[in-house]
Amino acid sequence: MAARGLRGLLGARPRSTTTATAPLCPREAVQDAALDAAEDAVDALPYEQMPGPRPLPLIGNTWRLLPVVGQYQVSDLARVSALLHQQYGDCVKLSNLVGRPDLVFVFDADETERVYRHEGPTPFRPAMPCLVSYKSEVRKDFFGYLAGVVGVHGEAWREFRSRVQRPCLQPQTVRSYIGPIEDVTNCFLQRMQEMRDDRGEMPADFDNEIHKWSLECIGRVALDTRLGCLDADLPPDSEPQKIIDAAKFALRNVAILELKFPFWRYIPTPLWTHYVRNMNFFIEVCTKHIDRAMERLATKQDGELSVVERILAEQSDRKLAYVLALDLILVGIDTISMAVCSILYQLATRPDVQDKMYAELERVLPDTDEPLTARHLDQLAYTKGFVKEVLRMYSTVIGNGRTLQRDMTICGYRIPKGVQLVFPTVVTGNMARYAGRADEFLPERWMKNHDPSLDVHPFASLPYGYGARMCLGRRFADLEMHVLLAKLVRKFRLEFHHPPLDYQVTFMYAPEGELRFKLVER
Numbered sequence: 001m002a003a004r005g006l007r008g009l010l011g012a013r014p015r016s017t018t019t020a021t022a023p024l025c026p027r028e029a030v031q032d033a034a035l036d037a038a039e040d041a042v043d044a045l046p047y048e049q050m051p052g053p054r055p056l057p058l059i060g061n062t063w064r065l066l067p068v069v070g071q072y073q074v075s076d077l078a079r080v081s082a083l084l085h086q087q088y089g090d091c092v093k094l095s096n097l098v099g100r101p102d103l104v105f106v107f108d109a110d111e112t113e114r115v116y117r118h119e120g121p122t123p124f125r126p127a128m129p130c131l132v133s134y135k136s137e138v139r140k141d142f143f144g145y146l147a148g149v150v151g152v153h154g155e156a157w158r159e160f161r162s163r164v165q166r167p168c169l170q171p172q173t174v175r176s177y178i179g180p181i182e183d184v185t186n187c188f189l190q191r192m193q194e195m196r197d198d199r200g201e202m203p204a205d206f207d208n209e210i211h212k213w214s215l216e217c218i219g220r221v222a223l224d225t226r227l228g229c230l231d232a233d234l235p236p237d238s239e240p241q242k243i244i245d246a247a248k249f250a251l252r253n254v255a256i257l258e259l260k261f262p263f264w265r266y267i268p269t270p271l272w273t274h275y276v277r278n279m280n281f282f283i284e285v286c287t288k289h290i291d292r293a294m295e296r297l298a299t300k301q302d303g304e305l306s307v308v309e310r311i312l313a314e315q316s317d318r319k320l321a322y323v324l325a326l327d328l329i330l331v332g333i334d335t336i337s338m339a340v341c342s343i344l345y346q347l348a349t350r351p352d353v354q355d356k357m358y359a360e361l362e363r364v365l366p367d368t369d370e371p372l373t374a375r376h377l378d379q380l381a382y383t384k385g386f387v388k389e390v391l392r393m394y395s396t397v398i399g400n401g402r403t404l405q406r407d408m409t410i411c412g413y414r415i416p417k418g419v420q421l422v423f424p425t426v427v428t429g430n431m432a433r434y435a436g437r438a439d440e441f442l443p444e445r446w447m448k449n450h451d452p453s454l455d456v457h458p459f460a461s462l463p464y465g466y467g468a469r470m471c472l473g474r475r476f477a478d479l480e481m482h483v484l485l486a487k488l489v490r491k492f493r494l495e496f497h498h499p500p501l502d503y504q505v506t507f508m509y510a511p512e513g514e515l516r517f518k519l520v521e522r
């Protein structure tokens with residue numbers, strides 16, 4: 001049972017062509033000899049001619065995202081992107097936004113590819129203005145020359161990223177977390193069993209429980225500790241409960257600060273003041289746990305090093321570990337939690353897909369209680385294809401972006417430096433011209449030796465972004481989702497017996513409503 005929404009808007013588009021409703025991208029008319037040459041195209045159209053909603057005098061286009069009077073709701077951004085494509089074509093300009101550069105939506109995956117491949121050694125992702133302000137102004141004293149990767153650009157970003165890249169992405173290090181993530185997941189499944197009501201269903205706020213699982217996983221990776229978020233009956237003033245509250249605040253309010261009219265840039269609104277307090281609390285937690293890891297490392301005799309220990313052992317600066325932990329927690333909590341809400345919803349509402357996953361797990365893990373190993377995970381091709389297919393059809397991060405660092409011709413228009421490009425993967429991943437049988441949910445398309453007619457354009461669905469700036473937590477994210485599915489589906493069947501949920505953007509793209517899954521023993 002697929003969620004309503006984008007399908008209806010995109011399903012009817014034929015492959016490889018644009019429809020009459022979408023104006024032709026001038027790139028198709030300008031007979032470019034080669035994609036690269038397009039950059040210097042002399043016959044490019046001026047930026048001013050690019051189609052898009054017309055700005056109003058003085059207030060530009062920002063009003064379109066305001067409550068009540070605005071025509072676009074933040075919660076409906078995924079649908080809005082699809083509408084922009086339908087109405088204006090492959091390249092759409094949203095200009096005159098108060099307090100921020102113009103946005104240009106690129107719906108042409110070949111053009112997305114060209115931008116990514118030419119982005120140079122220090123790609124600029126326009127993201128999280130509140131975090132930029134917090135790191136570079138409010139807490140300049142703490143971050144100084146080591147501000148991390150999120151909201152940091154140029155050489156400062158490159159220097160930090162090059163120092164943390166290896167420990168975060170090395171497959172061998174990530175694999176050493178299979179056991180710890182499995183332990184956390186076992187506790188979560190135990191809690192799920194205890195939480196069942198008399199119909200065997202999860203409570204209305206089950207998404208909150210998913211957040212606790214993801215916090216516990218991230219704490220294990222970024223802080224080298226078990227935070228205790230999955231303990232029953234947490235007192236309101238306990239550290240785990242405070243971390244959960246702080247994470248929830250970040251999840252619910254950052255979208256409002258970032259996507260609506262940015263009043264906080266001009267006056268310290270109550271929401272902004274709360275945001276700063278919240279961030280200060282995260283710094284406190286990170287500092288405390290990394291200091292403890294440092295003490296443990298000093299007395300450690302042998303054994304494999306964790307990510308945190310590796311960084312502490314290899315780098316002379318403890319600040320690096322504090323700041324990395326903060327970035328991983330800030331970016332990791334929402335993304336993985338919302339991806340898991342979406343994954344479990346799709347699993348519960350697609351019983352035939354779940355049966356196939358179970359068959360794979362029964363084969364790979366004949367003994368339900370056998371601890372998971374890398375060898376087991378390597379064989380879970382269908383389960384991994386399932387995760388990729390959820391992220392293609394319901395891209396948790398609805399799109400990625402890049403600020404142009406030089407003028408560039410895209411879709412036949414000369415776009416000036418400074419404009420923010422948006423690659424709406426939630427739309428392009430579902431376009432019939434980029435994925436065979438795009439509106440069908442087919443995990444098989446991601447497996448080896450699949451039918452080539454099911455191929456997906458490699459730049460149409462990029463859930464973790466691309467290139468030097470690609471998601472730093474992607475290997476951990478995949479590991480956590482694969483372990484959760486393996487443990488859950490091997491032992492239980494997940495069902496959903498309520499009206500279908502709609503997908504909405506609350507910063508991330510996920511099903512909106514009560515996730516009252518029914519958990520049934522196999």
Ligand code: HEM
Nearest residue numbers: 149328331332335336339464465466469470471472473477
């Ligand atoms: C399913 C879950 C996740 C999705 C879909 C996701 C997606 C993304 C995307 C699209 C980007 C931008 C990449 C680019 O600009 O090319 C990103 C960046 C990032 N992600 Fe993830 N992410 C996920 C989970 C995580 C987790 C669990 C962590 C931490 C453990 C994490 C840490 C980061 C960091 C630190 C960056 C910034 C990298 C940089 O700017 O150098 N992500 N993620």
